[in-house]
Amino acid sequence: MKIYLGTDHAGFELKEHLKQFLSVKGYDVIDDGALIYDKDDDYPDFCAAAARHVAENPGSFGFVFGKSGTGELIVANKVKGVRCGLAVNEENVRLAREHNDANMLSFGSVFATPEQMESLALLFITTPFSGEERHKRRIEKIREIERFGNKV
Secondary structure, X not given: OEEEEEEOHHHHHHHHHHHHHHHHOOOEEXXXXXXXXXXXXXXXXXXXXXXXHHHHOOXXXXXXXXXXXHHHHHXXXXXXXXXXXXXXXXXXXXXXXXXXXXXXXXXXXXXXXXXXXXXXXXXXXXXXXXXXXXXXXXXHHXXXXXXXXXXX
């Protein structure tokens, strides 16, 4: 399983921690940056790269990181084929997978400790989509919005 990571300076330490953690667990981790700490870098550059890779590689997952995680989530969700949730707690992460078939998760460095992030990341990548008809129907509606944007 490929896992793509993207962050700016605000989530750099969390990204580096998760990269090491997942690599040790045997996952194929691809770091889309930032590759060095630079207080003046911009999260859209790195989060969009990770999101594009997830969209291009069905079955892969991605994690983006920032101060709050919100801007990073917004960027990821602009990429067609990405459904990115915000990591809040176990229930929210589980539902993102079971109900939304989310393929990316965003972490806020001011809200998650490295240990919490490890637990939530593993929960995310190991929780299957439920496949329930109502959730499939809703995801298809999301795809329609992606296809037609403001014209729907």
